[in-house]
Amino acid sequence: MTRQARAATLKDVAEAAEVSISTVSRVFSSPGRISPETSRRVREVARRLRFTPNVMARSLITGTSPNIGLVVPDISNPYMTSLLKAAQKVSRLHSTGVFVADTDDSADIERQVCEQLAQQSRGVILCAPRMSTSHIREISRIVPIVLVNRVVDGIPSFSTDSRAAMRELLDDLVDQGHRRIAYLPGPAGSWANKQRARTVVDRARALGIDLVRLDPTTGMHADGVAAAGKVLELDVTAVMAFDDVLAAGLVEGLRRLGRSVPDDVSVTGHDDILSELVHPGLTTVTGQSARIGQLAVARLLDASGSDEAVGVKAVVVRRSSTGRPRSHPA
Amino acid sequence: MTRQARAATLKDVAEAAEVSISTVSRVFSSPGRISPETSRRVREVARRLRFTPNVMARSLITGTSPNIGLVVPDISNPYMTSLLKAAQKVSRLHSTGVFVADTDDSADIERQVCEQLAQQSRGVILCAPRMSTSHIREISRIVPIVLVNRVVDGIPSFSTDSRAAMRELLDDLVDQGHRRIAYLPGPAGSWANKQRARTVVDRARALGIDLVRLDPTTGMHADGVAAAGKVLELDVTAVMAFDDVLAAGLVEGLRRLGRSVPDDVSVTGHDDILSELVHPGLTTVTGQSARIGQLAVARLLDASGSDEAVGVKAVVVRRSSTGRPRSHPA
DNA sequence: ATAATCTGTGCAAACCTTTGCCAAAGGATG
């Protein structure tokens, strides 16, 4: 690792262009203020010297920084990957760097990481499904935050609003003849999990069908696999899973027990993120993670936005993991 | 987004503790220099005032920054996700932030992003399989870099060394009776792809069996699906894919054509990263991405490391996507 | 006793930028 050459500073440019430091600074930061002629000359010199303004010095004096943070419980979840990718793309267009912090779902780490990021970021996109509301408020005092898939009063947020889509999914299943359906929950304390469970339970009650709630899981693929036995035991013909990861696990678990999807059991997911990898293709609901990533960055970069909670409508994607139950052939 | 309160500075602490600014600074940065008594008092005050040193100011004067960058062509590839997760974990232990930049495999963006990151990072972990060597050298003049899965003379790097493992995989296939095997390549210009192709071709020649090389792909799942037709046409009994993503695609493509794995065709992957999601479980080779992530961060954080290229040995993972060909029943 | 050495602390410069304020020059207006 060779020592990098010292970068050119405003001073170097000023000397070479025979103007004062402030003039050079203004050429870049307040365009109208300097005559076209001077401006041209300065830019020319700056280019020749490969001058780029020192981010640290600028941040120090302006009190802001050209970065944002993304704090997530588990970056290996494809939903987050997709969100990150989109967030990063928008940020790049604004010459804004993106810090990523994976907290392994630990509240301590979340706090620690947010503090660390606070100084170097304009704000952080916080995805913390299980964190307590008070903890979130506390963090929002340290650094501006935008929440993802979580609604807290007075803090801007973007969430997938899949309520309508999940009702539609449930209606579909009922139309196909399913009368006894299970919900396979995600992580116990997760805000989104509560939302989804409630939506499904309410709809089932309205439709007058049986909906059984399986035991809470940690949201891992293995939990889905493990849930297969219980599913068969409960004698349901369809399972709506918290997300695609669990759904994929369940499909695998059922297969291991010699059952097939959708012939023996129909399975639905959430997020539409594993669609291409599993077989049969999952009937699911779009998670809109990319869109949410975009919006969150835009909100963070534009301080004038409101603090409201915006929901991004999910839509149903019908694939081949759902079908008529054996008891109701077409 | 409410305005954040002004953070306490060295000056605030110094006044409250009735010592000079430099004393406070030294309490934190050069421990031995200050008497235990003063040190204790200062720390006490600092804690009470919730003082945290201003990163920008510190970086400005020391000329280093507490961050590193990770530049990858596509963060949605699980190999990278896993590397990122590991890198991030190690970094956190060193209170080091991690910038992530997804370049969509564009050389322009790579360059741009590295320049942007240069000022705010101690160095960057660069994963750029297709970038030209000269371009890489150029970037290494702007900012210290560590390469991943790519070897360039004079630049430190960490790569999965799967040559022995891939030979073992091929030997396995031959032992099982396969005599005509295909290699499904990854992205055309990729350094790792060349390595793997060469390793397999050489070994096949040594063993005296047929090895046919399929057309280059872009490395997407869809390419794997699309390759299925060609595979059947070529009449091979086994396919070694560049990575798990392609392998999974191929399995899916074969299924769509009514063939089963491994009964009709055996398939192997690389990276061991999709193992749990696809069926049948992929016989593959560990990509060691987490290990490489760790090592790369450690190398970047410890300037005393050497510039050598280190290979991390991969190991074979036997699952159920390989087996005896129809023509050679057990 | 004095000189030499250590220890603990403070002063002030430096890092590089942004920006409020001021001055000079030139033009327009009366």
Next chain:
DNA sequence: CATCCTTTGGCAAAGGTTTGCACAGATTAT
């Protein structure tokens, strides 16, 4: 010709930290 305004550019302070140097007091050696 005096006054005022506009345009352009410079000066210097500020932002929070690190660190070389100096200095005072205490401790040890001579």
